[in-house]
Amino acid sequence: MSKIGNAFNNGKAFIGFLTAGDPSIEKSYEFIMSMVQAGADLVEIGIPFSDPIAEGVVIQEANIRALSVHTRLEDVFRLVTMVRKESQVPLVFLTYVNPIYNYGKDTFFAKCKETGVDGVIIPDMPFEERDECAAEAKMQGIDIISMIAPTSKDRIREIARMGEGFLYIVSSMGVTGTRSEIKTNLKDIIDVARTETQVPCAVGFGINTPEQAEKIAAVSDGVIVGSAIVKIIAKYGNDAAAPIYEYVSAMKGAAIKGGA
């Protein structure tokens, strides 16, 4: 198993997300370190994209902010190098497939390995299109993290069987963004997945309160939080490090409580 497995060794995992370059690479570094100090077990770094079709308004706007300061892939890799000097926290990229394709698949994954990225989540690359990057990623030992949705049904087993790193269980229909209620029967989905794989199952999309984190951690191996953190960045801008620390501490505490 890759280093991603380590994220699940400290009680139920808390996985935090931000978009690289929002509002700057230097600040993204500071915010990631703030998450790590607050107990985040894995950090998901979004590579900014002009047309993020799986994202709700909050993360769309983060993409626009990052692109407005001309964040480039080289900058995102530089961010990873900066984090790696200070921390061995598992890191994964969240990226649409086009920036990878455009950069060159071989170069992209080689650069992931060189800088210390452990996995990639590609929301517009379903199981059927995995071959687009599977060989290039495998060659460098980078995990491709698969998503399972509330609509996956008979696809769950097949996706789980190929699971690497962790399985990203999408909590609800629709795009990313905070939700007041999560109705999907996550336990049933995770139970099916677990019959096929040892890989941990983390749940994302919509989670923003400690109560939700606790409840979802109780049925899964961890919680993924994106829009709620990005909202803090949108609100506090350059001064978001302290409120992020506070928020992540509370959420990690709730996740651990959910697992107890």
Add this chain to the structure above:
Amino acid sequence: MKTGRFGPFGGQYIPETLMNEIQRLDKAYAYYKKDPEFQAQLKDLLDNYANRPSLLYYAGKMTENLGGAKIYLKREDLNHTGAHKINNALGQCLLAKKMGKTRVIAETGAGQHGVATATAAAFMGLECEVFMGEVDTIRQALNVYRMELLGAKVHAVTSGTRVLKDAVNEAMREWVGRVEDTHYVIGSTMGPHPFPMMVRDFQAVISKEARQQILEKEGKLPSVVMACVGGGSNAMGMFYHFIEDANVRLIGCEAAGRGIDTPQHAATIAKGTVGIFHGMKSIFCQDDQGQIDEVYSISAGLDYPGIGPEHAYLHDIGRAEYIPVKDNEAVEAFEYLARTEGIICAIESAHAVYQAMQIAPRLSREESIIICLSGRGDKDVAAIARYKGRDLHE
């Protein structure tokens, strides 16, 4: 070859949440494509509601004036709702009904596909919501009202660059959120498989008719078949039944906007590179980081940074040619066709008319050219007047 590929192009690059639905759609379409009852119902709708077959009109004045090949216009502008878009909207809405859907959503640029979908939905009793870039809702305000008259709800998209590409993004986001009762009527030969193939099949009626009509009139095949290309649905429809006729040149005319040497164009084949976006691997206008470009054309219907995967393939294997045509050239053809033939065509179609005007004089009178006149120009009159410096508003 993998599912839904045209050479290396095509595929299904979409979120997992949509995969089961897309596979269900693929199976349903494969079934109904061969179902005589479905095909008979669709033919009845096309003939008795949409006014098919459309005329293959001999443009005698234009032919005389240009002094070369005989020019024929495939009059999709005479269809109900005024464009080829109705062919696909009726096909997909009928399929949606068969699949038990009660609601359809659509993206639209100029508003023609939105109007066609709203029309088909009204006729078939489906709920309809249309996503349209805010910029386009302003430049095509009349079409917004038209859709509302037809009972559709129009969402002005304020994300991104607020044009067609963003309308597609928003329609996809809507579909990811509500897929159970909803079919997404994609308006062009783009998106994930089976859309590029399915939309092409629904539009292929254009070349099926045209091939037969030209053989009746001329006793032989045309030398050239041409159409404008944005996503490429009228062009795929116009090309399809001529692809096997190796001696028929297929020419697609893309929007060069203010010129392909400026950043303000939508000439995907001329200036784009291979990428993966909107569910498909194809050719896109994008920067060196794979960020999708903001594109520009006077024509809202061609203002799209990509092209359907089958066109990318036809280009790749050298079967079809793609030529950029600028705003001012399209406007020149728009005016020319109005004056010589008394036909006001869509500014999109005028891109193909312009290129035909360049090619016709170089061919002999023994040869013929068919131009797909994909839509009528009523929607463009005010915008062209403004382009020409006349302060005219709808």
